[in-house]
Amino acid sequence: MDIRLDATWIDYVIVALYFAFVLGVGWFAKRGVSSSIEFFLSGRSLPAWVTGLAFISANLGAVEIMGMSATGAQYGFPTMHYFWIGAVPAMLFLGVVMMPFYYGSKVRSVPEFMRMRFGPAAHLVNSISFAVAQLLIAGVNLYLLASIVNRLLGWPQWVGLVVAAAFVLFYITVGGLSAAIYNEVLQFFVIVAALLPLTLIGLHRVGGWKGLIEKVSGDGMLGAEQLHTWPGQALSGFDSPVLSVIGIVFGLGFVLSFGYWTTNFVEVQRALASKSITAARMTPIIGAFPKMLIPFIVILPGMIAAVLVSDLTEFKRLTVAGDAAGASATGVTYNDAMLLLMRDVLPNGLLGVAIAGLLAAFMAGMAANISAFNTVVSYDLYQQYVKPGQADEHYLKAGRIATVAACVIAIFTALIAGNFSNLMDYLQTLFGFFNAPLFATFILGMFWRRMTPAAGWTGLVAGTLSAVVLWSSSEFGGLFTLPGQGLAFVSAATAFVVDILVSVVVTRFTAPKPAHELRGLVYSETPRASLVDPDEAELPFYRRPVPMAAIGMVLVIALNVVFA
Amino acid sequence: MSPAPEHRRGTHRADTAPGDRASETHSPDAPVPGGRAPEDRTAEAPVVEPRATAPSEPASLEGAGGDGAGDGAHVETVGAFDIRTMIGALIGLFGAILTVLGLVAFTAAEAAKTGGVNANLWSGLVMLAVAAAFLLWARLEPIRIVVRDNEPGAEEPHDIQAL
Numbered sequence: 001m002d003i004r005l006d007a008t009w010i011d012y013v014i015v016a017l018y019f020a021f022v023l024g025v026g027w028f029a030k031r032g033v034s035s036s037i038e039f040f041l042s043g044r045s046l047p048a049w050v051t052g053l054a055f056i057s058a059n060l061g062a063v064e065i066m067g068m069s070a071t072g073a074q075y076g077f078p079t080m081h082y083f084w085i086g087a088v089p090a091m092l093f094l095g096v097v098m099m100p101f102y103y104g105s106k107v108r109s110v111p112e113f114m115r116m117r118f119g120p121a122a123h124l125v126n127s128i129s130f131a132v133a134q135l136l137i138a139g140v141n142l143y144l145l146a147s148i149v150n151r152l153l154g155w156p157q158w159v160g161l162v163v164a165a166a167f168v169l170f171y172i173t174v175g176g177l178s179a180a181i182y183n184e185v186l187q188f189f190v191i192v193a194a195l196l197p198l199t200l201i202g203l204h205r206v207g208g209w210k211g212l213i214e215k216v217s218g219d220g221m222l223g224a225e226q227l228h229t230w231p232g233q234a235l236s237g238f239d240s241p242v243l244s245v246i247g248i249v250f251g252l253g254f255v256l257s258f259g260y261w262t263t264n265f266v267e268v269q270r271a272l273a274s275k276s277i278t279a280a281r282m283t284p285i286i287g288a289f290p291k292m293l294i295p296f297i298v299i300l301p302g303m304i305a306a307v308l309v310s311d312l313t314e315f316k317r318l319t320v321a322g323d324a325a326g327a328s329a330t331g332v333t334y335n336d337a338m339l340l341l342m343r344d345v346l347p348n349g350l351l352g353v354a355i356a357g358l359l360a361a362f363m364a365g366m367a368a369n370i371s372a373f374n375t376v377v378s379y380d381l382y383q384q385y386v387k388p389g390q391a392d393e394h395y396l397k398a399g400r401i402a403t404v405a406a407c408v409i410a411i412f413t414a415l416i417a418g419n420f421s422n423l424m425d426y427l428q429t430l431f432g433f434f435n436a437p438l439f440a441t442f443i444l445g446m447f448w449r450r451m452t453p454a455a456g457w458t459g460l461v462a463g464t465l466s467a468v469v470l471w472s473s474s475e476f477g478g479l480f481t482l483p484g485q486g487l488a489f490v491s492a493a494t495a496f497v498v499d500i501l502v503s504v505v506v507t508r509f510t511a512p513k514p515a516h517e518l519r520g521l522v523y524s525e526t527p528r529a530s531l532v533d534p535d536e537a538e539l540p541f542y543r544r545p546v547p548m549a550a551i552g553m554v555l556v557i558a559l560n561v562v563f564a
Numbered sequence: 565m566s567p568a569p570e571h572r573r574g575t576h577r578a579d580t581a582p583g584d585r586a587s588e589t590h591s592p593d594a595p596v597p598g599g600r601a602p603e604d605r606t607a608e609a610p611v612v613e614p615r616a617t618a619p620s621e622p623a624s625l626e627g628a629g630g631d632g633a634g635d636g637a638h639v640e641t642v643g644a645f646d647i648r649t650m651i652g653a654l655i656g657l658f659g660a661i662l663t664v665l666g667l668v669a670f671t672a673a674e675a676a677k678t679g680g681v682n683a684n685l686w687s688g689l690v691m692l693a694v695a696a697a698f699l700l701w702a703r704l705e706p707i708r709i710v711v712r713d714n715e716p717g718a719e720e721p722h723d724i725q726a727l
Contacts, residue, residue, distance in 0.1 A: 010661070010665065013661075014658060017654070021653075025645070047707070181647070182650060186650060186651060189694075193655060197686075201679065201683055204681060345677055347665075348665070349661065349666070
């Protein structure tokens with residue numbers, strides 16, 4: 001496979017500078033020499049624009065950049081749904097409705113919530129599935145990292161995987177994660193600094209917006225269907241426009257999207273680092289505005305690559321025609337869309353910035369996965385169930401072993417990821433298995449006082465199993481086929497519905513926890529005073545959650561209409 | 565939708581109720597001498613944001629029973645490690661490199677790739693402008709923090725809050 005990025009020394013200098021900054025801040029942070037750093041990292045009283053940017057940057061990683069461009073190359077505009085239906089409404093909901101509850105409650109992480117709300121069984125199930133999910137997703141990030149190494153240096157895949165895994169281990173050890181907020185905000189600007197020129201130059205090369213529209217309509221494959229976001233049948237896999245809309249709105253827009261944004265505590269923790277309830281609520285709402293615009297710099301490059309880069313056009317033509325062997329003979333897949341465009345369009349210099357941005361995003365993503373795995377395995381699993389009551393050093397040591405083990409295992413899960421020509425399919429499927437049932441149990445548990453601990457774990461297990469069974473019956477058993485990401489949406493919806501049904505049924509036959517144990521864990525048991533900010537009414541409208549969320553909603557609906 | 569859900573065990577949040585503010589004991593313009601950070605730089609420009617008048621509240625429990633002086637509370641200006649300064653520095657550096665490249669290294673081969681546009685030059689200039697804006701913002705509206713020492717044995721050595 002001969003895709004090489006012709007990087008020169010200046011590109012490497014730019015990449016090195018970026019890492020010097022980030023690791024440098026991490027180094028200073030670890031030494032505790034500066035109260036300014038501590039202020040930004042300890043998570044207290046940060047201005048809303050910082051938390052808002054960190055909020056979306058924590059999310060702007062491998063999936064957004066590579067997955068969205070891959071899906072853009074494959075389907076075109078319907079990919080926008082991942083942002084305008086699949087993110088913005090949920091973010092606004094998070095800010096307006098959920099955040100006061102998180103701020104006023106005892107909840108600090110999802111496994112902790114499971115343990116306090118439902119007891120050890122649900123906690124165990126959740127911790128195990130969370131740990132497995134982290135390993136699988138770390139594999140995706142590692143695969144992408146290794147593919148950049150491969151493109152840059154031409155090393156074979158397995159070498160790239162090992163080298164990249166080793167570098168991530170180094171990054172974690174030296175303290176790259178200690179500088180998390182800095183890293184995320186810096187990352188955001190570097191990525192925009194790289195992708196915006198990439199998109200503009202790409203548009204210039206295809207003849208501007210008009211040129212892009214013409215070329216895409218005339219590509220002889222999906223044609224003009226790629227220029228309309230609705231009904232998006234190619235994306236959802238349903239032929240019927242009605243089913244397609246329902247699949248997208250319910251499967252993606254509700255289950256997957258709300259499931260992700262309300263249970264993803266990395267995101268919620270960014271918001272909790274703010275000055276007040278109002279600032280915490282504003283964080284996802286502020287983040288929603290740039291989020292609406294990000295599709296233009298990640299999806300458009302994918303679409304441009306599909307018409308501009310001859311290798312990719314050829315691959316697409318063969319895949320759409322059903323010629324799998326011919327398609328793999330081209331040596332490229334949809335996942336390469338972004339890199340191919342970078343190769344063909346960016347001069348050295350900007351290329352370095354782009355590589356720095358991509359490496360930063362994937363590395364931070366994988367490091368976060370590994371770190372989350374480490375935490376869950378050491379504390380939620382090992383300390384809780386295997387060897388409780390030891391000294392701190394014991395668990396730290398266990399954590400280090402878990403970190404190294406995770407990096408090694410990620411090499412193998414990366415190979416799984418490599419089998420998917422579009423990583424988004426793989427990732428959405430994983431989300432369907434893990435996030436969808438979690439969301440159902442979480443939401444029920446949060447709002448339904450009567451839900452019992454037994455229902456907590458049985459719902460989770462049933463939901464996950466049903467999604468896995470459904471998916472396997474299609475993937476391996478060939479019982480039915482749903483192209484596009486329809487299978488992922490249906491699995492997610494199934495997991496959600498099954499989880500709720502099982503939880504309701506089991507609750508009827510088992511005993512709930514007494515109300516006093518549920519204080520701060522259930523909405524109705526959380527004191528009203530901690531949900532409301534008395535100072536909010538005096539603020540100007542652009543600092544208040546509800547007005548700004550309303551504006552955001554209007555904008556995102558307008559975008560849907562304009563690009564329908 | 566990106567991966568990496570993570571719950572960070574290390575993020576210790578003091579359970580301060582929203583709106584809890586440590587009472588301000590020193591004027592923001594006179595940091596206590598012997599204050600820590602070497603990058604401490606009080607802005608020369610007049611302070612743009614209104615001075616926060618803290619309502620009188622009970623002193624934070626970390627101070628040794630007293631109202632500030634005993635726990636080394638002082639006001640600092642977030643200086644070189646202000647996130648806006650870092651953004652300005654990094655993007656400015658990139659911008660400078662790209663601008664220079666655009667001026668000296670714009671070859672015909674590159675022009676073919678970009679369709680005739682000197683991409684490095686333009687991107688570099690825009691980045692320099694953005695960087696300048698951030699550095700200016702950081703200088704004109706500095707973030708001030710109140711730093712007080714915690715009792716020995718506390719999870720964190722200092723308690724730091726925005727002013």
